[in-house]
Amino acid sequence: MAENLDETIRENAKGPAKASGDAGSVEQHALKDQIEADRYLASKDAAKSKRRGLIFNKIVPPGAE
Numbered sequence: 001m002a003e004n005l006d007e008t009i010r011e012n013a014k015g016p017a018k019a020s021g022d023a024g025s026v027e028q029h030a031l032k033d034q035i036e037a038d039r040y041l042a043s044k045d046a047a048k049s050k051r052r053g054l055i056f057n058k059i060v061p062p063g064a065e
Contacts, residue, residue: 005037005038005041008034009031012031012034013034015028017030
């Protein structure tokens, strides 16, 4: 899902913010809103992860037992 959203944000950034024609007009969400949505979804995915980002390791020098 995140890759799809990344691609959508890139495509929306390339296009115009507003477009109008004979059939009507279209306005996309602001880029700032799209970036915030991406950050929100990324934070949800990170929260679902079993690893919380901190790893504690015990360092033992060789010969010290």
